[in-house]
Amino acid sequence: MSNNHVNSHILPEFKYYAPKTIQDAAILLSEHGSEAAPLAGGTDLLVRMKQGLAKPKVLVDLKYIPELKGIRRDEDAIWIGAATGLRVLERSDIVVEELPLLGQAVRAIGSVQVRNLGTIGGNLCNASPSADSASALLALDAEAQLVGPGGNRHLPLQKFFLGPRRTAIQRGELLVSVKAPLARAGIGSCFVKTARTSMDIASVNAAVALAVEDGLVAHCRIALGAVAPTPVRIDGAEAALLGNAPSDEKIEEAARLVGESVQPITDVRATAEYRRRVSMNLSRIALVTARGKMKGG
Amino acid sequence: MRVSIRINGRSRDFEVEPNELLINVLRDRVYCTGAKYGCGIGMCGACTVLLDGEAVLACLTLAVNADGSSVETIEGLAAGDQLHPLQHAFLEEGAVQCGYCTPGFIMVAKALLSENLNPTEAEIREYLKGNSCRCTGYVNIVKAVQRASEILGLDCSARGLCSDP
Numbered sequence: 001m002s003n004n005h006v007n008s009h010i011l012p013e014f015k016y017y018a019p020k021t022i023q024d025a026a027i028l029l030s031e032h033g034s035e036a037a038p039l040a041g042g043t044d045l046l047v048r049m050k051q052g053l054a055k056p057k058v059l060v061d062l063k064y065i066p067e068l069k070g071i072r073r074d075e076d077a078i079w080i081g082a083a084t085g086l087r088v089l090e091r092s093d094i095v096v097e098e099l100p101l102l103g104q105a106v107r108a109i110g111s112v113q114v115r116n117l118g119t120i121g122g123n124l125c126n127a128s129p130s131a132d133s134a135s136a137l138l139a140l141d142a143e144a145q146l147v148g149p150g151g152n153r154h155l156p157l158q159k160f161f162l163g164p165r166r167t168a169i170q171r172g173e174l175l176v177s178v179k180a181p182l183a184r185a186g187i188g189s190c191f192v193k194t195a196r197t198s199m200d201i202a203s204v205n206a207a208v209a210l211a212v213e214d215g216l217v218a219h220c221r222i223a224l225g226a227v228a229p230t231p232v233r234i235d236g237a238e239a240a241l242l243g244n245a246p247s248d249e250k251i252e253e254a255a256r257l258v259g260e261s262v263q264p265i266t267d268v269r270a271t272a273e274y275r276r277r278v279s280m281n282l283s284r285i286a287l288v289t290a291r292g293k294m295k296g297g
Numbered sequence: 298m299r300v301s302i303r304i305n306g307r308s309r310d311f312e313v314e315p316n317e318l319l320i321n322v323l324r325d326r327v328y329c330t331g332a333k334y335g336c337g338i339g340m341c342g343a344c345t346v347l348l349d350g351e352a353v354l355a356c357l358t359l360a361v362n363a364d365g366s367s368v369e370t371i372e373g374l375a376a377g378d379q380l381h382p383l384q385h386a387f388l389e390e391g392a393v394q395c396g397y398c399t400p401g402f403i404m405v406a407k408a409l410l411s412e413n414l415n416p417t418e419a420e421i422r423e424y425l426k427g428n429s430c431r432c433t434g435y436v437n438i439v440k441a442v443q444r445a446s447e448i449l450g451l452d453c454s455a456r457g458l459c460s461d462p
Contacts, residue, residue, distance in 0.1 A: 008337030009356075016298070016315035016361065046357050047338045059315070063362065087351070111427020112405065114339055116351045117358065198426040199340055 008050045018061040022068065022147055022176060025060055030149055030172030032058045038174065039063075040083050040122035043114050068121070068176060071095065076182055079145075082121025082175045086133075087112070089120055099180055101189035101207055105136035108193050108205070121175045124160070127167045130202040130226035134161065136191055138223035138233055139207040142180040148173030161230035184219060187211040188293035190286040194278055196269060202226050203270040204278045206258075208286035210246065210294060217241045222254065222287070226269075227262035227279050234258050237283065246291050255284040300364035304329065305373030313360040320344050320355035322363075323370060331371035331400035335429075342428030345401035346370045352408040371400035374407070382448040383407055383441070392441035394432035402428050406442045414450055418443070 019025040029036050037056035039045055040063065048054035062068055068083035071092045078098055080089065089095055090106045109115055109123065109132050123133045124144070137157050144160040146153050149172045157178075160168050169175060183189075193205040204226050211219040220238045225231045237257040244250050264275035301310050304327055311322055323329045323346065332355050335343030344356040347369040374381040383403050386392070393399050402425065409416060409424040416424070421442045422435075430438060 009334050011316040011318060013314070013316050016359075018361070042357050042359065043339055043354075046359075050337055061359075061362070110339070111342065112408070112424055113342060113345055113352045113354045113427050116348075116353050 008047075011046060011050055012052075012055065014049075014056055015058045016061065017058065018064045020064055020066075022065055022174060025062060025065060026148055026172050026174050028058070028060045029174065032060075033171055036060055038125070040125075041085070041118035042122075043110065043118045044122060044126040044128075062121075062174075073098065073182075078180045078182065080120055080178045080180070082124075082177055083119050084121075086115035086118045086120060086123065090115070098182060099140060101140060101191055101209060102133065102136045102180070104189075104191040105132045105205070105207060108132045108191065108202075111199060120178060124157075124178065125167055125169065125175055127161055127163075127165050127230070128201065129164055129228060129230055130205065131231060132191070132193060132202060132205055132225065134231040135205050135207040135223040135225040137178060137180065138231055139189070139209045139221040140180045140183070141221070142178050144168075144175055145177045145179055146173050147176045152176075154179070158233065163229045183209070184211050186295040187219065188290040188295075190289035190293065192282045192286050192289075194282065200269065204264075204275050204282055206279065206282040206286045208283070208290045210241075210287065210290040212246060212294060215245055216243055217246050217250075222258060222283060224258065224262060224279055224283070227264045227275055229263075232262070234261050234283075236261055241287075246287070248288075251284060251287045251291070254287060255280045258283040298361055300361055302360075302363045302365075303367040305369060306367075311360065315359065315361060317360040318356055319346070319348075319353075319358040319360050319363050319368070322360045323355060323368070329370045329372045332404075333397055333400065335397075335401075339427075340429070341398070341401075342405060343398050343401045345404045345428065347404055347408060350408070350411065352405045369404070369407075371403055374403070381407075382452070383410070383445040386441040386445035386448065387438075390437045390441040390444055392434060392437040394430075394434050398428060398430045398432075402430070402438055406445065409442070410446055410449055414453070415446055416442070 036058040039059040039061045062083050069081045071080050090103050095103045123131050142157045143154045189209040191207045193202045207223045209221040220241045222234045222237050237254040240254045259280035262279045264272040266272045333343035335341040346355045349366050
């Protein structure tokens, strides 16, 4: 439906719950099934409701569940609560020090106002193929931690995204946190994005993480957004770099493989051909920049 | 649902519906009509207000989510007849044309200057990118924020509040 056929000033009616615990939220979401939608920052859901694209009868507000908020670090991983605000995240010392790639991607989302409202879990569960945080978290080997009637489970982020606006979350389940392993020493990373205007969603984004041992690439992650039905990692391009010196030629080869692997579509933001070309260029830029940020090796 | 919101320093209680937005409360209940209901989808920034000091979109904030919070709008900036330095600067630099976007710009600029009293032009443009001015007066808006940062900087050094001279 086009924006012109609805009044974006009117939010349709719904029943509102603000549970205080994960268990209560899971029960509410389970009871109301497909009529219910979890609400976090609202910057996607409320917009879709105003546009008539989402019609939940029940909203389960997750902002009042303390367990869903905050960023903590243990011996081998960083845990980010799903309802943690995007600006809280980008300003967190833990993120700045340990996950600079995620910080860079989150700062590329929307505006200050949008990031003051929006949450990391919302950005992921909205499952837009162009979600900026998703590409970065894919490149960081992150896992989604889910809680539901069947108990807890965790999924690598690659298995979490099923398609545009579709995730592996089942009825009554809730994304509780995202877990990212601590990066290996000396890793270099970079996030880049193109968009039509500063407030638009990405026409393509790319997140790269790179580390070398004895001059040879020992760790390589190349993830892209808005080039396929979900954010994707490009295994072939990663494999082309692994075990080789990260030379300009090898980076060029990896970028070419990215261009050959992506499955972009044509939409209002860009043509498929343009996205293919940009995905090659962004991958090259991100790889060269990440190489420059690596330490040691 | 009963909510209590502190608006420009004054606590108010409201009975609100779940689908009522903060912008509805501000404009229709307390007649603070500075914040504008622009695009309604988070693209224009005309509804920007400060919620517990942070710039947010009043058109995408449920009124129930403002319960227990402090909201600051353009109406709360001046102290009587004494304009806030940002308001002064917007006037002096001619940063106002039709005026529709101005309250949003001033409130987001206030959030910027409370975080960073001495922003570069690039930092100002980045922080203000969620606000649209369709008269396209961005150059003067950026100048106004720079001028306000100078006024506020002088003011705070005069009162001995700045660590840097």
